[in-house]
Amino acid sequence: MRPQEIIAKKRDGEILTRGEINSFVRGITDGTWADYQTAALVMAMFINELSADEQNALTEAMLDSGERLDFSDIAQPKADKHSTGGVGDKTSLIIAPLVAACGVSVPMISGRGLGHTGGTLDKLESIKGYNVNLSTAEFKRIIKECGFAMSGQTAEIAPADKKIYALRDATATVESIPLIVASIMSKKLAENLDALVLDVKTGSGAFMPELSGAKKLAEALCRTGNAFGVKTEAVISDMNQPLGKYVGNALEVYECVKILRGEIDEKMQPTLELSIELAARMLVLCGVAETISDSKSQISNAFGSGAALEKFRQNIELQNGDAKVCDKPESLFDENLIQIEIKAEKTGFVAEINASAIGECVSKIGGGRIKVSDKIDFAVGYECAVKLGDEVKLGETLGVILCRNAAQADSIYEKLANAYKIEDEKSKREFDLIKEIINIKSQFKQAEQAEQN
Amino acid sequence: MRPQEIIAKKRDGEILTRGEINSFVRGITDGTWADYQTAALVMAMFINELSADEQNALTEAMLDSGERLDFSDIAQPKADKHSTGGVGDKTSLIIAPLVAACGVSVPMISGRGLGHTGGTLDKLESIKGYNVNLSTAEFKRIIKECGFAMSGQTAEIAPADKKIYALRDATATVESIPLIVASIMSKKLAENLDALVLDVKTGSGAFMPELSGAKKLAEALCRTGNAFGVKTEAVISDMNQPLGKYVGNALEVYECVKILRGEIDEKMQPTLELSIELAARMLVLCGVAETISDSKSQISNAFGSGAALEKFRQNIELQNGDAKVCDKPESLFDENLIQIEIKAEKTGFVAEINASAIGECVSKIGGGRIKVSDKIDFAVGYECAVKLGDEVKLGETLGVILCRNAAQADSIYEKLANAYKIEDEKSKREFDLIKEIINIKSQFKQAEQAEQN
Numbered sequence: 001m002r003p004q005e006i007i008a009k010k011r012d013g014e015i016l017t018r019g020e021i022n023s024f025v026r027g028i029t030d031g032t033w034a035d036y037q038t039a040a041l042v043m044a045m046f047i048n049e050l051s052a053d054e055q056n057a058l059t060e061a062m063l064d065s066g067e068r069l070d071f072s073d074i075a076q077p078k079a080d081k082h083s084t085g086g087v088g089d090k091t092s093l094i095i096a097p098l099v100a101a102c103g104v105s106v107p108m109i110s111g112r113g114l115g116h117t118g119g120t121l122d123k124l125e126s127i128k129g130y131n132v133n134l135s136t137a138e139f140k141r142i143i144k145e146c147g148f149a150m151s152g153q154t155a156e157i158a159p160a161d162k163k164i165y166a167l168r169d170a171t172a173t174v175e176s177i178p179l180i181v182a183s184i185m186s187k188k189l190a191e192n193l194d195a196l197v198l199d200v201k202t203g204s205g206a207f208m209p210e211l212s213g214a215k216k217l218a219e220a221l222c223r224t225g226n227a228f229g230v231k232t233e234a235v236i237s238d239m240n241q242p243l244g245k246y247v248g249n250a251l252e253v254y255e256c257v258k259i260l261r262g263e264i265d266e267k268m269q270p271t272l273e274l275s276i277e278l279a280a281r282m283l284v285l286c287g288v289a290e291t292i293s294d295s296k297s298q299i300s301n302a303f304g305s306g307a308a309l310e311k312f313r314q315n316i317e318l319q320n321g322d323a324k325v326c327d328k329p330e331s332l333f334d335e336n337l338i339q340i341e342i343k344a345e346k347t348g349f350v351a352e353i354n355a356s357a358i359g360e361c362v363s364k365i366g367g368g369r370i371k372v373s374d375k376i377d378f379a380v381g382y383e384c385a386v387k388l389g390d391e392v393k394l395g396e397t398l399g400v401i402l403c404r405n406a407a408q409a410d411s412i413y414e415k416l417a418n419a420y421k422i423e424d425e426k427s428k429r430e431f432d433l434i435k436e437i438i439n440i441k442s443q444f445k446q447a448e449q450a451e452q453n
Numbered sequence: 454m455r456p457q458e459i460i461a462k463k464r465d466g467e468i469l470t471r472g473e474i475n476s477f478v479r480g481i482t483d484g485t486w487a488d489y490q491t492a493a494l495v496m497a498m499f500i501n502e503l504s505a506d507e508q509n510a511l512t513e514a515m516l517d518s519g520e521r522l523d524f525s526d527i528a529q530p531k532a533d534k535h536s537t538g539g540v541g542d543k544t545s546l547i548i549a550p551l552v553a554a555c556g557v558s559v560p561m562i563s564g565r566g567l568g569h570t571g572g573t574l575d576k577l578e579s580i581k582g583y584n585v586n587l588s589t590a591e592f593k594r595i596i597k598e599c600g601f602a603m604s605g606q607t608a609e610i611a612p613a614d615k616k617i618y619a620l621r622d623a624t625a626t627v628e629s630i631p632l633i634v635a636s637i638m639s640k641k642l643a644e645n646l647d648a649l650v651l652d653v654k655t656g657s658g659a660f661m662p663e664l665s666g667a668k669k670l671a672e673a674l675c676r677t678g679n680a681f682g683v684k685t686e687a688v689i690s691d692m693n694q695p696l697g698k699y700v701g702n703a704l705e706v707y708e709c710v711k712i713l714r715g716e717i718d719e720k721m722q723p724t725l726e727l728s729i730e731l732a733a734r735m736l737v738l739c740g741v742a743e744t745i746s747d748s749k750s751q752i753s754n755a756f757g758s759g760a761a762l763e764k765f766r767q768n769i770e771l772q773n774g775d776a777k778v779c780d781k782p783e784s785l786f787d788e789n790l791i792q793i794e795i796k797a798e799k800t801g802f803v804a805e806i807n808a809s810a811i812g813e814c815v816s817k818i819g820g821g822r823i824k825v826s827d828k829i830d831f832a833v834g835y836e837c838a839v840k841l842g843d844e845v846k847l848g849e850t851l852g853v854i855l856c857r858n859a860a861q862a863d864s865i866y867e868k869l870a871n872a873y874k875i876e877d878e879k880s881k882r883e884f885d886l887i888k889e890i891i892n893i894k895s896q897f898k899q900a901e902q903a904e905q906n
Binding site (some may be wrong): 003004005007008009034036037039040041042043044046047048167169171172173178358 | 455456457458460461464487488489490491492493495496497499500501604620623624625
């Protein structure tokens with residue numbers, strides 16, 4: 001079938017067959033579809049949407065465009081967590097060792113940051129020597145030895161997704177639920193997981209700001225995961241302010257190590273809370289814990305006994321990193337940085353924090369990428385001194401820029417100051433971190449029972 | 454403004470500003486928009502459509518991407534005809550000399566054939582030596598000397614349209630009224646015309662088969678022409694069967710010369726009828742005739758006096774062609790061709806003729822192009838022996854293949870035989886050649902009066 005015929009069908013709002021979707025994805029992979037033909041079809045898919053069947057077919061075709069990891073020789077259940085991306089979102093670094101300490105393997109394939117959100121790989125690279133470019137064999141060996149490994153997407157996993165994603169970014173077709181689902185799930189399904197927990201962000205720093213959109217995305221992700229036999233749940237979490245205390249690569253690793261060490265200050269509490277919520281669900285889905293409350297007490301033990309920190313240390317060593325960060329987290333701070341405080345311009349209550357703006361400012365001073373080719377300064381970043389709902393006084397510190405020089409600070413000071421909205425009255429809005437749990441387990445429970453009958 | 458922002462607006466069904474459309478067309482012309490970005494925007498335009506203002510802005514931007522012909526030193530009124538393309542559609546070769554003989558200059562920029570429809574340039578090239586690649590200076594000189602010239606689109610005319618059209622063909626975004634209007638009109642407006650008559654085809658051989666679609670397209674074309682100050686009318690004509698007697702390049706030139714010589718057989722009558730209808734409207738729009746009936750009597754004189762044939766001879770000589778075809782039209786026939794008759798398989802009345810199928814068969818034996826790079830065999834073609842509504846007897850000839858060898862004939866015989874549907878009863882359907890005249894002259898008459906008041 002010619003590309004034009006497939007494009008015309010979707011253009012006219014018709015449902016594509018599995019064969020047509022396979023032909024499209026094969027064409028991207030082998031280059032018989034031109035980029036402009038892919039772009040035209042993706043725009044038609046964006047506007048006319050995809051049915052659940054089409055979304056699953058696209059996910060599977062993209063998955064099948066590459067290799068699947070074979071973990072048949074790992075006896076432990078396998079689970080992963082995926083976040084749709086936020087500012088200061090660093091839970092992977094806590095969840096992976098924590099869940100591994102509780103007897104679940106975590107084959108975590110992560111990405112790099114772009115725009116206002118950071119990437120797990122960039123954060124890990126702020127640990128001296130840490131290697132995020134593992135071969136499949138190394139990746140498996142490290143998981144077997146310490147229960148988890150963290151690596152970049154190899155060329156062998158879902159290559160069709162890589163090509164489509166690059167085009168979507170250039171053609172304003174990123175924010176489409178079926179296309180997002182196919183992109184995320186084609187990569188996650190290649191990990192051959194038993195369970196997957198999704199952290200779908202909503203709010204000013206999320207690319208899906210509205211709760212209704214985040215919920216639709218979460219449901220679609222869960223349906224697709226379950227349709228492919230992976231027990232999948234989603235947590236919709238708040239991104240109306242940066243998560244936790246720090247934004248910036250080394251600073252976020254610092255925060256995670258501090259949490260793993262049990263040296264938690266109040267500003268880090270949300271990072272811990274969200275990490276526990278996500279990890280607890282991974283354990284339950286894998287059958288390692290019966291209930292969320294069982295799961296949370298296992299997690300509490302893994303923290304309290306130092307087992308989670310120990311897993312992290314073991315992993316850093318296996319991935320060639322300098323594990324002294326586990327003992328001396330302060331070593332992650334660069335002594336040459338200067339600190340510039342953002343001051344409150346009035347007394348009142350913090351009513352809004354523009355998380356995207358904070359992420360963009362950190363990117364601008366080198367902490368993230370604006371273009372894919374940008375180099376990162378791991379040390380720089382931002383410390384959040386106040387949270388939504390906090391009472392602040394005129395002149396009080398709202399946050400601290402950690403940067404190389406005064407010119408850098410000047411270039412972002414105003415945007416950061418404007419990122420805070422301070423009101424006279426305390427808002428009646430609730431700033432819940434966990435907005436909603438999307439759980440369609442009942443559906444796969446029923447399916448399991450039907451199979452058993 | 455980044456391409457993504459413009460694409461996203463149209464993706465979401467918003468109206469683009471003139472500045473945004475200019476930025477898009479400039480980006481295509483100077484290469485700062487990637488093909489895949491253009492393809493994505495064009496798909497969004499296809500699905501979400503364009504407002505009249507957007508369509509006019511796109512037309513103007515594409516027009517302004519190239520040069521306009523300057524005919525200020527030609528005193529005669531200037532008119533052109535444009536057809537949306539059909540099988541056996543050869544009226545240009547009659548209309549241009551006919552209208553020129555009546556005192557209206559015709560700067561006719563034509564195209565080549567692709568798929569089942571032929572192109573005027575290909576037909577002209579079946580006249581030995583005829584040069585369709587005129588420079589702008591030659592084009593103008595020849596118009597001044599004989600009242601008309603026929604040439605291909607130069608790189609200088611609407612280059613943005615060339616790029617967009619190639620992408621539309623490859624991305625299933627051809628059949629969009631606003632995009633068709635912008636494409637046609639950006640080229641026609643570059644001719645700096647006083648009047649334009651459009652021949653919008655409808656039926657089995659037209660790319661807009663439904664009358665309602667053809668009518669919408671005709672109205673949009675007329676609105677745009679008039680908005681740009683060119684008096685524009687459209688004739689909706691029937692393409693449920695090939696026009697006239699022959700399909701094939703040299704054969705169609707033969708039919709035209711025979712008509713210009715007044716040697717007309719019954720099967721050629723529709724070609725003459727449609728040519729007169731279109732030419733008559735060009736003369737009235739240019740003010741050379743008061744009414745259609747005046748116009749038709751001028752046309753009758755131009756035929757009868759031999760003036761139209763004389764104009765054609767003069768033009769052929771000026772464009773370096775061998776004008777003996779005017780005296781010996783039979784010289785256009787290739788003696789080496791074989792003739793294979795398609796026979797009626799039953800007695801009855803011709804109820805349907807699949808014009809596209811006939812066009813495709815002629816292309817297949819070399820009379821047209823399937824790919825842009827295909828070479829044409831000017832001599833081969835098809836003679837239509839019966840028309841819709843004709844009574845035929847079992848074994849009677851429906852048409853004649855003119856081809857190089859029996860293998861060619863075999864390869865298309867069945868498709869041609871199946872192109873005819875013969876029914877026992879005479880259909881009550883009317884097979885009118887002229888379906889409708891789209892005339893929004895009243896609107897520009899009012900506008901003219903308003904200007905004078």
